Amino acid sequence: MGYDLNMKVWRGDESGGELTDYVVPVEEGEVVLDALHRLQATQAGDLAVRWNCKAGKCGSCSAEINGKPRLTCMTRLSVFEPGETVTVTPLRTFPVIRDLVTDVSYNYEKAKKVPPLSPEPRQADGTYRMQQEDVERGQEFRKCIECFLCQSVCHVIRDHEDNKEAFSGPRLFLRYAELEMHPLETKDHREAAKAEAGVGLCNITKCCTEVCPESIKITDNAIIPVKERVVDRSYDPLVWLGSKIFRRSADD
Amino acid sequence: MTDPSTIERHSYDVLVVGAGGAGLRAAIAAHDAGAKVAIICKSLLGKAHTVMAEGGAAAAMGNVYSEDNWRVHFRDTMRGGKMLNHWRMAQLHAQEAPDRIHELEDWGALFDRTPDGLISQRDFGGHRYARLAHVGDRTGLELIRTLQQRAVALGIDVYMECTVTKLFQEGGRITGAFGYWRESGRFIVFEAPTVVLATGGIGKSYKVTSNSWEYTGDGHALALEAGASLVNMEFVQFHPTGMVWPPSVKGILVTESVRGDGGVLRNSEGRRFMFDYIPEFFKSETADNEAEADRWYDDKTNNRRPPELLPRDEVARAINAEVKAGRGSPHGGVFLDIASRRSAEYIQRRLPSMYHQFKELADVDITAEPMEVGPTCHYVMGGVAVDPDTEESTVTGLYAAGEVAGGMHGANRLGGNSLSDLLVFGRRAGIAAAAAATAAPSERVSISDDDVTAAADAALAPFERQGGENPYSVQQDLQDIMHRLVGIIRRADEMQQALSELEQLKERSAQLSVEGHRQYNPGWHLALDLHNMLRVSECIAKAALERTESRGGHTRDDYPATEDDWGTVNLHCVLDDDAVSVRRETLPEMPDELRELFEEK
Numbered sequence: 094m095g096y097d098l099n100m101k102v103w104r105g106d107e108s109g110g111e112l113t114d115y116v117v118p119v120e121e122g123e124v125v126l127d128a129l130h131r132l133q134a135t136q137a138g139d140l141a142v143r144w145n146c147k148a149g150k151c152g153s154c155s156a157e158i159n160g161k162p163r164l165t166c167m168t169r170l171s172v173f174e175p176g177e178t179v180t181v182t183p184l185r186t187f188p189v190i191r192d193l194v195t196d197v198s199y200n201y202e203k204a205k206k207v208p209p210l211s212p213e214p215r216q217a218d219g220t221y222r223m224q225q226e227d228v229e230r231g232q233e234f235r236k237c238i239e240c241f242l243c244q245s246v247c248h249v250i251r252d253h254e255d256n257k258e259a260f261s262g263p264r265l266f267l268r269y270a271e272l273e274m275h276p277l278e279t280k281d282h283r284e285a286a287k288a289e290a291g292v293g294l295c296n297i298t299k300c301c302t303e304v305c306p307e308s309i310k311i312t313d314n315a316i317i318p319v320k321e322r323v324v325d326r327s328y329d330p331l332v333w334l335g336s337k338i339f340r341r342s343a344d345d
Numbered sequence: 346m347t348d349p350s351t352i353e354r355h356s357y358d359v360l361v362v363g364a365g366g367a368g369l370r371a372a373i374a375a376h377d378a379g380a381k382v383a384i385i386c387k388s389l390l391g392k393a394h395t396v397m398a399e400g401g402a403a404a405a406m407g408n409v410y411s412e413d414n415w416r417v418h419f420r421d422t423m424r425g426g427k428m429l430n431h432w433r434m435a436q437l438h439a440q441e442a443p444d445r446i447h448e449l450e451d452w453g454a455l456f457d458r459t460p461d462g463l464i465s466q467r468d469f470g471g472h473r474y475a476r477l478a479h480v481g482d483r484t485g486l487e488l489i490r491t492l493q494q495r496a497v498a499l500g501i502d503v504y505m506e507c508t509v510t511k512l513f514q515e516g517g518r519i520t521g522a523f524g525y526w527r528e529s530g531r532f533i534v535f536e537a538p539t540v541v542l543a544t545g546g547i548g549k550s551y552k553v554t555s556n557s558w559e560y561t562g563d564g565h566a567l568a569l570e571a572g573a574s575l576v577n578m579e580f581v582q583f584h585p586t587g588m589v590w591p592p593s594v595k596g597i598l599v600t601e602s603v604r605g606d607g608g609v610l611r612n613s614e615g616r617r618f619m620f621d622y623i624p625e626f627f628k629s630e631t632a633d634n635e636a637e638a639d640r641w642y643d644d645k646t647n648n649r650r651p652p653e654l655l656p657r658d659e660v661a662r663a664i665n666a667e668v669k670a671g672r673g674s675p676h677g678g679v680f681l682d683i684a685s686r687r688s689a690e691y692i693q694r695r696l697p698s699m700y701h702q703f704k705e706l707a708d709v710d711i712t713a714e715p716m717e718v719g720p721t722c723h724y725v726m727g728g729v730a731v732d733p734d735t736e737e738s739t740v741t742g743l744y745a746a747g748e749v750a751g752g753m754h755g756a757n758r759l760g761g762n763s764l765s766d767l768l769v770f771g772r773r774a775g776i777a778a779a780a781a782a783t784a785a786p787s788e789r790v791s792i793s794d795d796d797v798t799a800a801a802d803a804a805l806a807p808f809e810r811q812g813g814e815n816p817y818s819v820q821q822d823l824q825d826i827m828h829r830l831v832g833i834i835r836r837a838d839e840m841q842q843a844l845s846e847l848e849q850l851k852e853r854s855a856q857l858s859v860e861g862h863r864q865y866n867p868g869w870h871l872a873l874d875l876h877n878m879l880r881v882s883e884c885i886a887k888a889a890l891e892r893t894e895s896r897g898g899h900t901r902d903d904y905p906a907t908e909d910d911w912g913t914v915n916l917h918c919v920l921d922d923d924a925v926s927v928r929r930e931t932l933p934e935m936p937d938e939l940r941e942l943f944e945e946k
Contacts (some may be wrong), residue, residue: 106864122591124706134817138868139861144388145557148597148702150486151392167705187663191865201505209498210453221450222462228455232480235455235487239391275453313392 097127097257098170101180102140104306107190112180119170125179126165127194132312141192149306152240156193157182162242162304184245200241203261206289207268211276227276234267236307243301243311246305260292263301263311270315271320287323292316347801349794357383357502359775359884360522360537362509362564362658365393365717366485366767367747368543369492370445370863374775375541376499380782382775383535385504385524387559388495391493394545394557395767398485399600399698401467402768404442406894407412407465410474410645413441417473420942422762424626425471426658426755427897428727428912429577432754432935433733438762438769445768446478454491468605471629471656471759473646482600482696488764507533509563510873512540512571512743512798515790519571519742523800527870528593529589530863532801534790538785539778541736542729543771547581547881549820549874551722554827556596561874562647562881562931564749568729568923569880573738574749574917576725576930578881579888579899582758583833585610585660587721589763596721599681599699601760603716604653605696607642608683611715612672618679619652622663625884627655657895658757661720665833668719678719680744684712692924720833724763726754726898727888730917733859735777736770742781746774759791807872813858817870823850836902840890854879883925884918891916891927 098119102113115136117128126144133140142165144154149167156165159173159180173179187195215221243263249256269286272278286292297320299312309315361368364386375382386393404420418439423430443818446464456478466475480487496503506527506902510887513521521536542563548556565575586599612618623631631652632638638651653660664679674680683692687711693700696711703709703716728751729738736744747767748800754762807816830843853873859868894908895901913932918925 103864114786117669120592122707123593127593133867134815136819138815138817138859141867145388145392145394145559146397147557148397148594149705150698151396151557153389153392169706194528194865196528197389204494205497209494210451210796212451212453215447219447220463221447223455224456224462225458225465226456231455234481235480235490236397237490238486271453275455277450289492 096175100128100132101178102132102215103182104140106171107189109191112182113161122164123170125158125170128179128189129165129181132341140163141190141194143194150238152238152321155184155240155242155245157184162245164240164306166305168202169324184187186247187241188236196302197241199257200229200239200262200264203270203290204268206261207265208272208280208282208285210272210275210278211280213279217309223276228265230314231271231272233309234271236309238266238268238307240306242304242306246300246304248298248300256294259291263295263316265290266292266295266316266319267309267311270319273319274340283323286319291318292323294318295320347532347798347805349797349801352534352797352801354384354534354536357381358382358537359539359541359778360535361366361541361543361625361775362384362522363393363543363545363749364503365395365543365545365747366488366492366764367771368393368541369489369496370410370768370771371541371543371746371775371778372496372501373499374772375779376501378776378779380779380873383502383504385507385509385535387506387508390503391489393489394560395485395764397555397557398488398764399482400602400605401479401484401761402446402468402488402764403469403472403476403759404478404669404765405439405476406443406446406464406478408459409466413474413476416942418442418476419939421472422759423755423943425759426757428755429915429931429932430755431752431938433933434568434770436939437733437773438753438766439591439648441769442765444473445765445772449488449491452491452495456487462759466604466685468642468654468656469601469760470604470660472761473795477600477605477761481694482698483765484764504533508870508873510804511566513796514571514740517741518790519740520790521792523797524717525804528865530806530866530869533796534792537782539744539782540787541774541778542743542749543747544749546725546748547878547885548722548725550814550823550827550878550882551832552824553587553596554722555584555596556722560871562877563874564745565884566877566880567727567745568738568740568745569884569918571740571743571945572741572889573725573743573918575731575911576730576915576917577755577883578751578884578918579892579916580756581722581885582657582724582726582898583689583720584723585657585664585720586681586718588707589674589717589719590676590707597702597706598721598723599716599718601657602694603681603683603699606683606707607686608681609651609680609686610660613674613681614672617659618667618672619655619663622659622666623652623655624659624728627659656757656759661833662726662900664718664720674717676717678717680715681718682715684714689713689862704754715831719846724748726756726758727884729787731885734773736774737777744774744778746770754819756899801910804873807857807859807869808863810856810858813856814853816854816857816868816875817852819854819857819875820871820878823875823882826850827882827885831882831889832877833899834902835889837890840886843886844883844890847879847886851879881923887925887927888916888918
C-alpha cells in the first residue's frame with residue numbers, strides 16, 4: 094500500500110534555485126500533485142504550486158516531471174518504478190516566479206490579439222442553425238484547458254526567447270483555426286494568423302500534439318489546415334491580383 | 346506597519362470579485378452599460394470553478410420538447426428547492442435563461458446540436474423535460490471560455506492571482522476593496538462605489554468535496570463582515586455521485602449526465618435501489634417500475650421519470666442509507682452503471698471526460714464496468730441575501746451573483762440550474778452595479794489611510810507570530826469537523842459539538858504562523874482563507890441547528906419530517922459583535938398567477 098517516495102523538487106525564484114530532496118509518504122492510487130500537497134502540508138508550507146480542480150479539467154498544475162511536461166494532477170505515481178526518484182521542475186519556457194509557479198502571462202498577452210467572432214445574423218426566430226458535424230471541428234479545439242504544455246514544449250519558443258514577439262504558439266493557433274472553421278464566422282482570419290500569430294514559423298514537429306492532455310490533434314487538425322489556408326491566400330495569383338486591384342483590407 | 350502611500354491604487358466604477366461564470370457575465374454587462382470595470386480573481390483567468398461544471402445549462406428553449414416553457418422550468422425549480430426558493434429569482438431565472446444561452450453563441454460558443462440544427466438539450470434530475478444545453482460533458486469549460494474570450498475582446502481589466510481580503514465602507518456604502526497579489530505578496534487597493542461578489546462557494550470546508558482550493562467562502566465572509574446577511578446557509582448540496590476510489594480522487598465529481606443519459610444506480614445485490622426511496626412529494630411524477638423508467642428516455646409523454654433522476658438531495662440520502670445498511674460497493678459507495686445499458690460508442694460520445702477521468706485516475710473503463718460513486722460536498726444553496734431584480738445586498742453598493750448569492754435555489758438546487766443562474770444573475774448584477782456607480786460619480790468617497798493600514802496589518806499578522814501552528818493542520822481539522830458533525834445527516838448534539846470545536850479552531854487560527862516570505866506563499870494564503878472558512882462554517886452549523894426539520898439539502902436525524910411551518914421561514918445569518926447570530930424571516934409570498942402553477946395536476 095503506502096510507501097516513501099523520493100522526490101526532487103525545484104525550489105527557488107527568478108534569481109536562481111536548486112533541486113531539493115524530499116522523502117514523502119504516499120498512498121496507493123495517488124498522483125504527483127498529492128505528493129506535492131503532502132509536502133506542502135507537512136514539510137514545506139511555503140512550497141509554491143498552482144492547482145485548482147485536481148481532475149484534469151482546469152489546466153493549472155502543469156510542470157515538468159522527470160523532464161516531461163505534464164499535468165501533476167493526472168500523473169499517477171504508479172507510472173514510475175518503485176524506488177524511482179520523481180523530479181518535478183517548473184515549465185521551462187516561462188520565467189519562474191517561485192518554485193513550480195511560472196509567469197505564463199505571455200499566453201494571456203497573445204490571447205488579447207485574437208480577433209473576436211463576427212457571426213452571421215441570427216435566423217428570424219432568434220436562433221442559429223448549425224449541424225452537429227459542422228460544430229465538431231471547432232469543439233475539438235475548444236476542449237483546450239489552457240494548461241500551456243503545448244506552448245512550453247514548442248521549440249520555436251522553448252529554445253528561442255526572441256521568437257516570442259512574433260509567434261503566438263500552438264494554443265493560440267487553435268483559436269485561429271477555430272475562427273476559420275466556425276460555421277457562423279463571416280470574416281477571414283488568415284492574414285491575422287500569419288502576421289499577428291506567426292503560424293508560418295511553426296515547422297510541424299508535432300511536439301505540441303504529443304503533450305496535449307486533451308488529445309487534441311493540434312498539428313494535423315488545426316495548424317496544418319491554417320497554414321494551408323494562409324498559403325492559398327498568399328500564393329493564389331488571382332487573390333493576390335484581386336487584393337491589389339480592389340485594395341481589400343486584411344479583415345475583409 | 347505598512348506605509349499606505351506605497352500601496353498600489355486603482356479606481357473603477359464596478360469591481361467584480363471572482364472570474365467564474367457569474368463574475369465574467371457581470372463584468373461584460375457592466376462594461377456594456379458604460380462602466381469602467383475590473384475583474385479580480387484568485388487564480389489565473391479561466392480556471393475558476395465554473396470550468397468543472399459538466400452536464401449543462403438549464404434553459405426552457407423547447408428545442409427537444411416543444412411543451413417546455415419558463416413556467417414548467419419555474420415549477421421544477423421551486424419543487425426541487427422544496428418551495429423555499431425566492432419565487433422572484435426562480436421566475437427571472439426561468440424566463441431569462443434561454444436568452445442568456447443564445448447570446449453565448451454570438452460570442453462563439455459551440456453547443457451540441459439537435460438533428461435540425463438547434464441547440465441540443467439533455468435530461469437531468471428534477472427537470473420535467475430535456476432542458477440542459479450542453480457540450481458533451483464539458484459544458485462549464487465552454488461557458489467560461491466563451492465569457493473569458495468575450496471579456497478579453499472587450500478589453501476589460503483583469504487582475505489575476507489577486508485575492509480580496511477586505512471591503513471598505515463609509516457611511517454604510519461600499520467604497521472599495523483591499524487585496525494582495527499572490528505572486529509578489531504586495532498589497533493593492535481598489536476605489537469603487539460598487540462591488541459585485543462572484544466568489545463561488547464554500548466546499549473546501551468539507552473533507553470530501555468536488556470543490557477546489559479557491560472555494561473558501563470568501564465572498565460570503567466579506568459580505569457578512571460588511572453587514573449583509575446570508576440566507577439559507579443550512580442548505581449544502583451533497584452531489585450524489587462523486588468518485589470514491591482511489592482515495593486521492595475521493596470527491597471528484599461524476600456528472601449527473603451519466604444518469605440523464607441512461608445510467609442507473611445499483612447496490613451490492615444488483616438492485617436498482619432508488620425505487621425504494623421515492624418520496625411522497627415526487628410519487629406522481631416518478632416511475633415505480635423498471636420497465637416504465639426505461640421507456641421514459643424515448644417517450645416522456647406516457648411514462649414517468651426514473652427514480653435515479655430525482656433531485657440530488659433525494660439521491661444522495663438514498664446512497665448514504667444503502668451504504669449504511671451494508672449494501673455498498675467495496676470502497677464504500679454504490680455502483681453507477683451505464684456500461685450495461687448503452688453502447689460504448691454512445692458513452693464515449695456523450696461522456697468523453699468521464700470516460701477519460703475514470704480511465705486515467707481509477708483504471709476503470711466505464712464502457713465496460715460500473716463506476717463506484719458516493720456523495721460529495723458540491724454546492725451551497727445559501728448565500729448573500731439580495732434583491733432579486735438587482736442582486737444588491739442590504740449594503741448599498743454591494744452586489745452578489747452566482748453561488749455566493751442565496752435565495753434562487755431554496756433548499757436544494759437542480760442540476761443544470763447553476764450555469765444558467767450565473768448568466769442570468771451575473772448580467773443583472775452587472776447592469777445594476779453599473780447604473781448605480783455611474784449615476785452619481787461626484788459622490789465618491791476616498792478610502793482613508795487608517796483603513797488601508799488596518800487591512801494591511803491584519804493580512805500580515807500570520808508573519809508576525811513565531812512558533813505558532815501551521816495553517817494546513819487547522820484546515821484539515823476544520824474539514825474533518827464539518828464532514829463528521831455538520832455533514833449530510835445532522836443531529837443537534839453533533840452540531841453543538843461542532844460549534845464548540847469551531848470555537849477552539851478560531852482560537853487556534855488566531856495563533857497561526859507561516860514560514861517563508863510574502864512571494865507566492867500558499868501557506869500564508871491559506872492562513873488568510875481560513876478566517877473565511879471558519880466564518881462560513883459557523884453560519885452553516887448555527888443555521889442547521891436552528892432548523893428543526895428536514896428539507897432539501899438539510900437532513901436532521903432527530904427531526905426527519907418536513908414541517909409546513911418551516912416552509913415559510915428563511916434563516917438569515919448576520920454578524921453580531923464578531924459572532925454569528927441567526928434570525929428568522931418570513932419567505933416572500935408568491936403571487937397568485939404563479940401559485941396556480943402548483944395546483945394543476
